[in-house]
Amino acid sequence: MKTLIIGIGGMTNGGKSTLSKALQKRLPNSCIISQDTFFKDDSLVPVDSHGFKQYDLLSALHMDRMMEEVETWQDDPRAFKVSHNGVVQLLSEGVDQVYVLIIEGFLIFNYRPLNELMNKKYFLQIPYETCKQRRSSRVYTPPDPPGYFDGHVWPMYLKNRKEMEEMVTDLVLLDGLTERDKLLSSVLEDVTADIEAFSDRDDGNLPA
Ligand SMILES: Nc1ncnc2c1ncn2[C@@H]1O[C@H](COP(=O)(O)OP(=O)(O)O)[C@@H](O)[C@H]1O
Numbered sequence: 001m002k003t004l005i006i007g008i009g010g011m012t013n014g015g016k017s018t019l020s021k022a023l024q025k026r027l028p029n030s031c032i033i034s035q036d037t038f039f040k041d042d043s044l045v046p047v048d049s050h051g052f053k054q055y056d057l058l059s060a061l062h063m064d065r066m067m068e069e070v071e072t073w074q075d076d077p078r079a080f081k082v083s084h085n086g087v088v089q090l091l092s093e094g095v096d097q098v099y100v101l102i103i104e105g106f107l108i109f110n111y112r113p114l115n116e117l118m119n120k121k122y123f124l125q126i127p128y129e130t131c132k133q134r135r136s137s138r139v140y141t142p143p144d145p146p147g148y149f150d151g152h153v154w155p156m157y158l159k160n161r162k163e164m165e166e167m168v169t170d171l172v173l174l175d176g177l178t179e180r181d182k183l184l185s186s187v188l189e190d191v192t193a194d195i196e197a198f199s200d201r202d203d204g205n206l207p208a
Pocket residue numbers: 010011012013014015016017018019134176177178179180183
């Protein structure tokens with residue numbers, strides 16, 4: 001069975017889940033694993049000296065559980081697909097099916113074990129003002145306290161981004177201000193080309 005793992009990383013509110021959901025709808029036999037679903041319980045997240053909860057760190061996430069979820073997909077992508085969101089689509093007879101996993105989240109490329117599994121890495125970026133504006137209209141659980149964006153989210157983004165750039169060299173940067181449909185079609189075109197190249201090969205490896 002052939003598999004492809006795509007990472008959709010990026011800044012908070014960069015458009016990761018919007019793009020991932022749209023891609024999943026268009027890619028047969030694809031599933032999404034979202035890092036957001038692995039946040040630790042609020043009681044386990046420490047506060048800093050300014051009283052801000054330290055959510056924008058890898059230590060605020062159950063990354064071990066996220067890896068287990070990815071391994072469950074790797075063990076049997078077909079069963080994972082059936083148990084998570086339904087029907088497996090058979091393409092044409094005689095063609096090897098390629099199962100696609102979309103891993104999305106704001107710190108996926110900062111976690112080396114996850115990073116190493118990905119065949120393709122996309123990173124959605126937006127300017128500070130857009131990020132702050134989009135974030136202000138989103139309600140998290142718990143909600144952002146006053147000053148949280150400038151006091152915690154943005155400084156941690158800068159720190160995490162620097163760390164990511166020291167670890168990862170093969171990122172494809174995407175402009176999160178691009179219109180949704182255009183973003184989708186450019187990534188879809190890229191991924192579809194990989195899938196086609198991949199399904200033509202019989203050694204199970206994605207061409208470089
Ligand atoms: N390409 C885009 N252009 C304009 N707004 C977008 C775009 N993609 C997403 N958004 C909006 O930005 C906000 C954050 O999007 P979301 O996909 O939830 O971001 P993330 O998963 O990166 O936090 C939402 O209000 C969404 O509708």
